[in-house]
Amino acid sequence: MKSANLKLFALIGDPVEQSLSPPMYNAAFRALGLNCAYVALRVPKQFLTDAIGGIRALNIAGFNITTPHKIGIVGLLDELDESASLVGAVNTVKNDRGKLIGFNTDGEGALRALEEKVGSVREKEVVLLGAGGAARAIAFSLSKAGARLTIANRTVSRAKALASTIEQKLGIEVEVASLNRAELTGALKNIDVLINATSVGMSPNADQTLVSASMMHRGLVVYDIVYEPLRTKLLREARRAGGRTIDGLGMLVHQGALAFEIWTGKRAPIKVMEAAAKRELRG
Numbered sequence: 001m002k003s004a005n006l007k008l009f010a011l012i013g014d015p016v017e018q019s020l021s022p023p024m025y026n027a028a029f030r031a032l033g034l035n036c037a038y039v040a041l042r043v044p045k046q047f048l049t050d051a052i053g054g055i056r057a058l059n060i061a062g063f064n065i066t067t068p069h070k071i072g073i074v075g076l077l078d079e080l081d082e083s084a085s086l087v088g089a090v091n092t093v094k095n096d097r098g099k100l101i102g103f104n105t106d107g108e109g110a111l112r113a114l115e116e117k118v119g120s121v122r123e124k125e126v127v128l129l130g131a132g133g134a135a136r137a138i139a140f141s142l143s144k145a146g147a148r149l150t151i152a153n154r155t156v157s158r159a160k161a162l163a164s165t166i167e168q169k170l171g172i173e174v175e176v177a178s179l180n181r182a183e184l185t186g187a188l189k190n191i192d193v194l195i196n197a198t199s200v201g202m203s204p205n206a207d208q209t210l211v212s213a214s215m216m217h218r219g220l221v222v223y224d225i226v227y228e229p230l231r232t233k234l235l236r237e238a239r240r241a242g243g244r245t246i247d248g249l250g251m252l253v254h255q256g257a258l259a260f261e262i263w264t265g266k267r268a269p270i271k272v273m274e275a276a277a278k279r280e281l282r283g
């Protein structure tokens with residue numbers, strides 16, 4: 001790594017200490033022989049504006065943005081790509097000769113990871129748990145890809161707001177449900193795919209799940225975007241019910257690969273990135 005013409009990339013969020021992104025991107029840069037490095041920077045909410053000024057001053061080539069800044073960053077950028085303006089949130093920024101352009105690769109990353117395992121989601125009945133940042137991006141991507149979507153969230157008003165934004169922006173109707181056990185069990189009957197995009201089941205609360213085996217049917221595809229741990233309680237319940245499971249690693253790698261391609265213009269070494277993330281998860 002030559003420091004004179006090194007291109008620097010970063011993750012901005014709070015917290016960032018546990019992030020898998022630095023090993024994943026640094027492995028990709030090494031694999032392609034690029035003189036680039038990626039660092040995680042903890043930026044509390046009150047310093048976001050200063051941090052973006054710093055990015056411009058230091059000419060950082062690109063960055064990822066994570067909790068709690070994915071929405072707050074929007075007004076600090078010069079331009080939004082369609083992926084970000086549709087969702088109203090950004091997870092990737094490219095510094096294009098001083099112009100900061102925001103993208104959102106979460107939805108497309110999640111869709112690629114899902115379709116890689118089950119094929120096209122067109123006309124598939126999908127229940128999406130969650131209406132937070134990740135769920136928002138996934139809901140738009142699934143709707144655009146032709147899935148028939150129901151959004152179920154603890155705060156039902158957030159699910160309703162997301163459904164009506166999708167209807168307004170894409171002209172596609174989306175159903176809404178609560179997490180009430182009877183209502184959710186009804187919504188899950190005969191569906192093709194269940195996606196968890198809430199933080200339920202994430203370490204240190206790894207013994208929690210919003211859906212148990214008795215609410216699932218044989219053959220159901222159950223996709224949990226939580227990746228810490230990879231084998232969540234939800235996925236274990238799905239196995240008990242005779243379902244097919246997809247863990248959160250694929251989304252992590254694909255959203256990262258899309259960001260890598262936006263920054264470098266080069267095809268991302270997906271296998272290298274996946275191996276680096278897996279190594280880090282196994283610790």
Ligand SMILES: NC(=O)c1ccc[n+]([C@@H]2O[C@H](COP(=O)([O-])OP(=O)(O)OC[C@H]3O[C@@H](n4cnc5c(N)ncnc54)[C@H](OP(=O)(O)O)[C@@H]3O)[C@@H](O)[C@H]2O)c1
Nearest residue numbers: 130131132133134135154155197198199202225248251252
């Ligand atoms: N695999 C990947 O690449 C990837 C990428 C992004 C995120 N993720 C994971 O996805 C998860 C969500 O991330 P996010 O950024 O979307 O978070 P977020 O914006 O904070 O949204 C959190 C969501 O979880 C729901 N929730 C939280 N606690 C709950 C509980 N006890 N019971 C029911 N619902 C609950 C919230 O419901 P309310 O609206 O009612 O609060 C909301 O829908 C995290 O675990 C994150 O690590 C994975």
